Amino acid sequence: MSNVKHHLTDSLLMAYSAGTLPEAFNLIVAAHVSMCDECRARLASFDSVGGALMEDTQTVPMAESSFAETMRLINSGAVSDMIKPATAERGKSVLPAPLQEYVGGDLDKVKWRSIGMGVRQAILPTSRQASARLLYIPAGTAVPDHGHRGMELTLVLQGAFVDETDRFGPGDIEIADESLNHTPIADIGADCICLAATDARLRFNKLIPRIAQPFFRI
Amino acid sequence: MFNVVDPSEPNVASYLPALHVRKEVKTELPVKAQPVAMKKKYDPGAWITEMSLIRDHKDQSAFAELFQYFAPRVKAFLMRSGADATLAEECTQEVMATLWHKAHLFDPSRASVATWIFTIARNRKIDALRKQRRPEPEDLEWGPEQEPDQEDVLSLQQESEQLGRAIAALPAKQRELIEKAYFGDLSHSEIAEQTGLPLGTIKSRIRLALDRLRHAMK
Numbered sequence: 001m002s003n004v005k006h007h008l009t010d011s012l013l014m015a016y017s018a019g020t021l022p023e024a025f026n027l028i029v030a031a032h033v034s035m036c037d038e039c040r041a042r043l044a045s046f047d048s049v050g051g052a053l054m055e056d057t058q059t060v061p062m063a064e065s066s067f068a069e070t071m072r073l074i075n076s077g078a079v080s081d082m083i084k085p086a087t088a089e090r091g092k093s094v095l096p097a098p099l100q101e102y103v104g105g106d107l108d109k110v111k112w113r114s115i116g117m118g119v120r121q122a123i124l125p126t127s128r129q130a131s132a133r134l135l136y137i138p139a140g141t142a143v144p145d146h147g148h149r150g151m152e153l154t155l156v157l158q159g160a161f162v163d164e165t166d167r168f169g170p171g172d173i174e175i176a177d178e179s180l181n182h183t184p185i186a187d188i189g190a191d192c193i194c195l196a197a198t199d200a201r202l203r204f205n206k207l208i209p210r211i212a213q214p215f216f217r218i
Numbered sequence: 219m220f221n222v223v224d225p226s227e228p229n230v231a232s233y234l235p236a237l238h239v240r241k242e243v244k245t246e247l248p249v250k251a252q253p254v255a256m257k258k259k260y261d262p263g264a265w266i267t268e269m270s271l272i273r274d275h276k277d278q279s280a281f282a283e284l285f286q287y288f289a290p291r292v293k294a295f296l297m298r299s300g301a302d303a304t305l306a307e308e309c310t311q312e313v314m315a316t317l318w319h320k321a322h323l324f325d326p327s328r329a330s331v332a333t334w335i336f337t338i339a340r341n342r343k344i345d346a347l348r349k350q351r352r353p354e355p356e357d358l359e360w361g362p363e364q365e366p367d368q369e370d371v372l373s374l375q376q377e378s379e380q381l382g383r384a385i386a387a388l389p390a391k392q393r394e395l396i397e398k399a400y401f402g403d404l405s406h407s408e409i410a411e412q413t414g415l416p417l418g419t420i421k422s423r424i425r426l427a428l429d430r431l432r433h434a435m436k
Contacts, residue, residue, distance in 0.1 A: 010428060011406070011421070018400040019340040019352070026344075027353040034356035043355070044329065049431065050340065050400050051333030052382045057397065059290035060297055063307055067285055070311040071278070074318050097356035127350050 004036040004171035012153075012175070013039065017046035022129035024197040027098060028153045028173070031195055034096035035155075035171035094158050099195065102126075103134075107193070110134055117141055130199040137161065137186040137194070144183070150200030152176045154184070159192035161185060260287075262375055265331040273321035284331070285314055292339045298401040299343050309346050313339045327370035330378040377435065384434030392427035395420055 008016075008029060015021045016029040033040050063069075093106040102124045103109050112120035112134075120136040130150075137143060139159065153175055154161075160169040163182040168174055176182065186192035268284050271277035292313050296306040316338050324334055344352045388396070398409050406424075410417045 010425070014399060014424075014428075015405070017340075019344045019348075020399070020405055023350040023353075026350075030353035030355045040355065045435075047337055048330065048333045048378060048381055049385070049396070051330055051336040052378065052385050053397055053400050054291050054295050054336045054339070055332045056382060056386060057291070057401070058294040058298075060294040060303075060306070062289045062293060062310065066289065066307060066311055067282060070285065070289075070314050073311055073315045098353035101353065127348075 003169070004038065006166070006168060006172040006174060007036065008032055008039050008042075008173060009175060010042075013043050014046050014049075017043060017050055022199060023126040024124075024130035024132035025153065025199070027102065027124070027126060027132050028155050028195055028197040030098040031096045031157075032155050032171070032173045034098060094193065096157075099124075099134075099157075102132075112136060119143060130197055132195065132197045135192075135194045135196055137184075137192040139186050139191050140188045142183050142185040149178065150198060152196060152198040152200075155195045157193045157195060159190040160187035161192050161194070162187060262330055262332070262378065266326045266371065266375075269321055269324050269326070269331060272318060273324070281314075281318060284317070288332070288335050289314055292335065295336075295339055295401055296343060296347075299347060301343075301347055305346065309342050310339075313342050316342070325366055327366035327374055330374065333378070380435060381431065384431050387434070388427055388430060392423050392430070395423045396427045399424060 012029060016026060021029065033043055093100065095103060095106050100106060110122045112122050114120050118138040118141055122134045124132045124134065126132050153173055155173045156168050156170050158170060160167060161184040163184045165182065265284060268280035271280035289310050293306045293310045296309050297303065301309060313335070317335060341352045344350050385393070395409065398404055399406070402409065404412065406420050407417055409420050
């Protein structure tokens with residue numbers, strides 16, 4: 001996708017490359033990179049920094065038998081089972097491949113739950129350090145005004161949303177932290193589907209959504 | 219590869235020593251034996267050949283060469299990330315077995331052998347140490363069994379060496395923080411706790427390091 005306007009930051013790409021992000025953030029980074037050639041190229045650069053560092057730092061001697069053990073491991077076929085074949089045909093689905101693996105297929109496999117005002121969500125199974133969920137926002141609908149205690153990343157998969165900062169279309173990722181209070185509104189043209197990942201609960205600024213929060217795990 | 223950066227800064231890479239004299243830290247070999255041994259071992263071009271020998275002929279001696287050079291580095295990387303020696307040994311064998319099985323997926327026009335092994339080791343780390351799934355970006359579609367363009371392979375190899383020199387030339391403080399970020403399995407705020415440095419200093423040192431690398435890669 002070439003018209004992505006809002007990209008990942010260096011520190012997110014580097015942490016993804018280093019493998020230090022919580023699973024939910026890894027998922028949203030992998031999904032954005034699937035849709036954004038520029039960030040794919042930047043990620044390759046960060047991976048090569050990792051490769052160069054690994055090459056140029058310490059070594060720890062392997063056990064004497066380890067080469068033979070490795071050959072035995074290879075011949076047993078145990079490891080080849082862990083290598084998954086390529087999935088998903090690019091460009092034919094709304095959800096990029098890494099997301100499809102969590103959903104078990106494309107959009108039709110998503111188990112939506114209504115959270116009011118026509119907005120639906122589906123929480124994805126990740127480690128508990130951070131959460132990832134798909135959001136379905138009907139065209140023209142606003143997600144309640146909210147702030148953030150931690151970091152929240154929102155990737156547009158279909159349609160678009162607009163908030164106080166800008167307009168976000170397919171492939172765009174919004175990076176929000178404590179300093180941003182916003183009311184995202186789905187563009188009038190089409191229903192908006194997003195992936196959102198956060199390492200803290202959202203803080204809604206009106207009473208009702210906050211009471212509902214524990215029930216919906218958002 | 220990398221973009222941006224102030225053109226008024228002098229080019230650090232141009233007057234640096236050649237890559238093969240990069241120091242090997244903490245090896246068990248007697249110091250005198252090193253220069254010859256190292257020169258023979260450090261040979262990215264040979265590794266690419268070895269990868270295709272493994273892919274096409276299941277060549278064990280080519281695999282042994284790669285194993286000898288990379289396994290002790292992968293093991294060191296895993297131990298710095300928090301694995302004990304036993305787990306690191308076991309995971310390294312799995313990483314090397316994965317290399318064998320996945321040899322047909324290695325594309326020398328997209329990554330150096332070191333970078334490719336780094337990504338396998340990192341994924342193993344997330345899987346084994348953090349017990350999390352690792353979402354990966356969707357693969358790009360390539361032509362049917364297309365052999366990579368030799369010019370691309372060569373220029374990637376040159377860029378990798380250039381990056382290796384630039385990393386070796388980083389000021390110690392920047393280098394240390396970048397290594398911690400990649401290998402220590404620490405977030406920036408955990409690095410702050412560990413080093414006692416304020417978060418802002420860590421972020422700006424890492425940013426400076428990246429700026430230097432970008433500049434050197436122009």
